[in-house]
Amino acid sequence: MPKIVDHAQRHTEIVHALWQVIYLKGIDGVSFRSVAEAAGISIGRVQHYFPSRSELILEGCRQIVDSAEAAGPEGADASSAPGSAEAVSALREFCFAFIPAGETMRIGASVWYTYVARAVMDEQIADIIRASDRATLELGVRLYRAVVGGDGAADADDAAGTGGTGGTDASDGADGTKGEAVTAWAMRMIALGKGLAQEVMLDERSAASAKAILEAELAPLVAH
Amino acid sequence: MPKIVDHAQRHTEIVHALWQVIYLKGIDGVSFRSVAEAAGISIGRVQHYFPSRSELILEGCRQIVDSAEAAGPEGADASSAPGSAEAVSALREFCFAFIPAGETMRIGASVWYTYVARAVMDEQIADIIRASDRATLELGVRLYRAVVGGDGAADADDAAGTGGTGGTDASDGADGTKGEAVTAWAMRMIALGKGLAQEVMLDERSAASAKAILEAELAPLVAH
Incomplete structure (x- = not known):
């Protein structure tokens, strides 16, 4: 045979x-x-x-990005009813996906940080990472909107802690949602997830502790 | 001569x-x-x-940690009057110190992430990073307390967004400050700073944008 x-x-x-x-x-x-x-x-x-060797290295970066995206919420989108349990759970899954769980993921995170470090001098690697981060932000914005709904402007301001900064009061589109506040919330959660991921990878913090911090950020949305 | x-x-x-x-x-x-x-x-x-080669590598990690700590607020401590402009400005400087500014610091950040990636398999490097992160957390807690003062429990809960989670209501010591909420606030700001640092290093975000996000977190404290 x-x-x-x-x-x-x-x-x-x-x-x-x-x-x-x-x-x-x-x-x-x-x-x-x-x-x-x-x-x-x-x-x-x-x-x-x-x-080529360089194509191999780039493909390794693309695949690690893809595997991270695959770990995110499946088929989650803004079509769930605003504030529904499904929408909240998709947003939670999105946030938790930053946190490496188990030894295999810690090794994966180490490889990831090696690529991140190299991206400073390698534009091709930087491009792959930036494209992935843009996609992550778009997904985060979509999932957050699905939770707070079209009139979630006030919620976004509260949760992002930007209520006191002013200057972001312009409405963004007919649905009345403040686009800037929504984006600010997603950017903040993503940065927080990245920072926590680093601490979990270094065994400074348990995955459970990282998730508790993220959960506390979600709490004001869930309470609604 | x-x-x-x-x-x-x-x-x-x-x-x-x-x-x-x-x-x-x-x-x-x-x-x-x-x-x-x-x-x-x-x-x-x-x-x-x-x-030895390995002593050289470890010393490089220690020095990069030291240089990061030197970039933090000078001589800032909890002795400033609670809520004073000095206390707020020291806390702000602490938060901003995570953000790499300029090309030299981007290269430094790349070296730093190379050490972070290696720490997963090198306990000596991991120990240096963990000790530094513990010191950073202690400093963050001290500076935050200096801003919110001894009775800053409610502020801490508000700012950390943990108000809805419950279960952290036990007072921590005679000064009445809820230690858990204070630590949670500092942990969150540090993780956020780390995540933003990564995005600035990769040119995904300007240093100014990262600082604006951190400033928005500080706003509720400053308003007091």
Whole structure:
């Protein structure tokens, strides 16, 4: 019987081997040889899937971004009834997805921070991360709107703690929702999630403690 | 005239060369040779100051932590009058110190994230980072208390958005301040600062925008 090798699976195995190399030796430790050794396959096989070392490194970044996005809420959108339990639970899941749980995710987070550190000098990596962060912000805004509804302006102001700053009182569109306040809330939650993720990765804080802090931010929305 | 070399200055130059190597090649690119080349001195000279490669790497982490702490508010403590302009300004400076400003600090942030990524597998680096984060939290708690004063319990609850969660109503000590709420506020601001720092480093957000988000968190305290 001919040996059937699934293309996508082999591709994934190589990316996992790449992450292992980055975790252990950093991005500069990546070569066709080191990745082939980690994957237990020939160098030629790696080259068959990835034309260049730099394409391999970029693909590793794209996949880690994709896997983070996949960990977010499934099929959640603004179509749920405003303030419904489904909408709140989708927003909660979105916030909790920042927090690495378990050893595998801690290693994944380490690889992620290696890419983040490299992005300062590598525009291609920076572009991938920025695009992902833009998509994350859009999703956060959509999920937050689904919770507070079209007239959630006051809630947004309260929850974002921007009520005292003034100057953001212009309505944004016919639905009356203050776009700036909604975006500010999402930006703040995302930054908070990123900061907490770092502390969980470093074992300074448990995943449960990070989630409790995020939950406290959601509480004023849930109480409504 | 004999050449006078200042020990501390040479030590600092070697650490700066080390950061440059880490920025360009990662921690695995660090060797006595690569650091000597970056510093423009002999390998023997580097070894004179640092007995081992791993001690050099750890010292680079300690110094980056020290430089971050030095960027914080000077001599700020809880001795200022509660709610005084000095107390508020010290707390603001503490929050703003997370945000990298300018190209040099972006490179420093990249080196910092390289250490953070490595900490997952290196307990000695993790210990340095955790000790620094503990000190940062203590400072944040002290500065926050200086703003809200001994009876700042209600303020703390409001500002931390934990008012709706309940269960944290026990007073902490004779001064009547709810220790848990104060700590929660500081933990939250620090995590937020870390997350925003990452976005500024990646040029996703300006330093001014990050500071505006932090300022909005401070607004309820200043209004008092």
